[in-house]
Amino acid sequence: MIASLRHSLAGRLSLAMVGLFILFGSLAAWLLIHASRNYEQEVTQRIHHDLAQHVVDHYLLYRDGKPDYEAAKTTFHDLMILGANFEFYLVNKHGNIVAFDAKPEEVQLQDIRLDPVNAFLQASDEAGVILGDDPKNPGRQKVFSVAPIYQMGEVYGYLYVVVGSQARDALESRLWSSKMLYSSMGILILVACLSLLALLVVLRWFTRPLQQLTQQVQAVRDAGFDSSPEIQIPQLEALRQWQGDSHNDIHILGYTFAQALQTLQQQYEHVVSIDDLRKELLSHVSHDLRTPLASLLGYLETWEIQQSDLSPEKSSEYISTARRSAQKIAMLIEQLFELAHLDGNNVQVQLERFSIAELVQDVLQKFSMAAEQKNIQLQVRPQDSSILVRADIEKMERVFTNLVENALRHTPDGGSITVRIEASSGFVSIEVSDTGIGIPEQDIPYIFDAHFKAGNSVRENTAHGGLGLAITKKLLELHASAISVHSQMHRGTTFRFALPAA
Ligand SMILES: Nc1ncnc2c1ncn2[C@@H]1O[C@H](COP(=O)(O)OP(=O)(O)OP(=O)(O)O)[C@@H](O)[C@H]1O
Numbered sequence: 150m151i152a153s154l155r156h157s158l159a160g161r162l163s164l165a166m167v168g169l170f171i172l173f174g175s176l177a178a179w180l181l182i183h184a185s186r187n188y189e190q191e192v193t194q195r196i197h198h199d200l201a202q203h204v205v206d207h208y209l210l211y212r213d214g215k216p217d218y219e220a221a222k223t224t225f226h227d228l229m230i231l232g233a234n235f236e237f238y239l240v241n242k243h244g245n246i247v248a249f250d251a252k253p254e255e256v257q258l259q260d261i262r263l264d265p266v267n268a269f270l271q272a273s274d275e276a277g278v279i280l281g282d283d284p285k286n287p288g289r290q291k292v293f294s295v296a297p298i299y300q301m302g303e304v305y306g307y308l309y310v311v312v313g314s315q316a317r318d319a320l321e322s323r324l325w326s327s328k329m330l331y332s333s334m335g336i337l338i339l340v341a342c343l344s345l346l347a348l349l350v351v352l353r354w355f356t357r358p359l360q361q362l363t364q365q366v367q368a369v370r371d372a373g374f375d376s377s378p379e380i381q382i383p384q385l386e387a388l389r390q391w392q393g394d395s396h397n398d399i400h401i402l403g404y405t406f407a408q409a410l411q412t413l414q415q416q417y418e419h420v421v422s423i424d425d426l427r428k429e430l431l432s433h434v435s436h437d438l439r440t441p442l443a444s445l446l447g448y449l450e451t452w453e454i455q456q457s458d459l460s461p462e463k464s465s466e467y468i469s470t471a472r473r474s475a476q477k478i479a480m481l482i483e484q485l486f487e488l489a490h491l492d493g494n495n496v497q498v499q500l501e502r503f504s505i506a507e508l509v510q511d512v513l514q515k516f517s518m519a520a521e522q523k524n525i526q527l528q529v530r531p532q533d534s535s536i537l538v539r540a541d542i543e544k545m546e547r548v549f550t551n552l553v554e555n556a557l558r559h560t561p562d563g564g565s566i567t568v569r570i571e572a573s574s575g576f577v578s579i580e581v582s583d584t585g586i587g588i589p590e591q592d593i594p595y596i597f598d599a600h601f602k603a604g605n606s607v608r609e610n611t612a613h614g615g616l617g618l619a620i621t622k623k624l625l626e627l628h629a630s631a632i633s634v635h636s637q638m639h640r641g642t643t644f645r646f647a648l649p650a651a
């Protein structure tokens with residue numbers, strides 16, 4: 150219990166508070182008692198300042214020019230009956246006590262120090278309390294009044310009056326043990342304890358959120374990051390109670406922690422997903438390369454075995470088929486590398502102004518031979534080279550190549566492929582449409598995923614890794630552009646995106 154108090158912030162604050170309370174409480178009590186006693190003594194001394202002088206002037210009897218000690222004793226006795234508060238002493242000029250009214254054993258000092266006496270006689274009105282010896286209590290300092298006794302113009306001795314005599318001391322000590330004093334002290338202590346308790350409750354109330362936050366942070370630490378992000382959700386849910394727009398520091402701390410955690414989690418998920426992607430890529434690479442590699446090896450082996458029996462035409466046919474397979478392998482590997490490169494975060498985009506119609510025309514030119522073979526019409530509408538866009542020309546060439554290549558492969562003989570360009574405010578919208586076989590509706594959401602093979606896919610016994618559209622989407626994302634698709638089975642497919650106008 151004590152150990153846990155010493156470790157938590159609330160516990161340490163509470164302990165510190167209790168300690169300070171006791172310390173300052175006792176200090177205040179001591180100061181109060183001291184000050185009030187001081188004040189009381191000062192008042193007493195001021196009231197009785199001229200007492201000794203008065204007694205010297207009116208009561209002290211002289212015989213043969215010297216004070217009459219016996220008469221003085223009687224006078225002291227009479228005076229002390231009137232006021233038990235005073236004790237009278239006659240002292241000579243060296244401070245030796247020469248006469249008093251008490252049992253001799255009660256007076257324990259034989260002489261008193263003269264320094265306080267001189268200080269008293271020379272003091273101005275403003276001087277504070279001056280304490281002198283009490284002959285009955287050696288070592289105790291008391292309020293006193295003193296007056297010099299002159300003999301032929303010289304100081305012969307002093308009348309020394311201790312104010313607040315032993316009788317008074319006894320009374321005071323009886324007072325200390327009085328019920329009244331104890332009950333008021335009890336009330337004081339009770340009030341102090343209650344206010345301390347209230348303070349501790351308030352403190353606990355203020356530090357409770359901090360404890361809560363600490364527990365939440367510990368829970369997050371214990372849960373750790375896992376590849377399944379759902380595990381984090383209960384912990385994040387608890388952290389949602391902290392408000393970022395609050396003025397409360399603890400709220401801001403909690404909110405910031407939740408945000409930092411979210412960022413961390415996103416990054417972690419990103420790393421995990423890249424790792425998954427890498428594994429997926431590896432499995433696809435081996436799968437995609439198997440077919441063209443088998444074909445390449447098959448043709449080369451056949452050619453090697455039958456070399457002597459083959460006609461020159463057959464021989465060159467085998468070799469060129471093998472070469473096409475090798476080319477496709479090369480293309481596939483290039484595409485895989487391109488996608489991996491685009492998955493990284495350090496792809497540079499070099500923006501420049503160019504005519505979009507001219508670029509499309511160049512791309513269509515590359516496919517004109519293949520299109521002619523299938524009797525497919527390739528066109529740009531409108532053929533307006535004044536429409537300029539601001540984009541990375543090399544990347545856009547890849548985009549159009551991918552889209553047109555797909556369209557050509559999925560469009561039966563006699564169809565057409567059209568690229569439409571339309572400049573609108575700040576943007577140029579672009580459509581690549583074909584009159585091909587269309588994409589099954591259930592496959593549309595997946596065609597932009599890498600390695601997706603739709604049910605309609607035309608692969609012409611070649612290596613198509615299903616990477617073209619994934620690469621296209623990424624290239625357009627680099628231009629802050631999104632691509633959408635609209636398709637109807639056996640009617641045709643249209644891909645749409647927009648580029649910033651220059
Ligand atoms: N114009 C289109 N008409 C019909 N289906 C299409 C069209 N374009 C894409 N598809 C479908 O979307 C799939 C994914 O296309 P994508 O370009 O990503 O891969 P691919 O062409 O099969 O392979 P790669 O482009 O890597 O050579 C295709 O396999 C095909 O099924």
Ligand SMILES: [Mg+2]
Nearest residue numbers: 551555617618
């Ligand atoms: Mg493709």
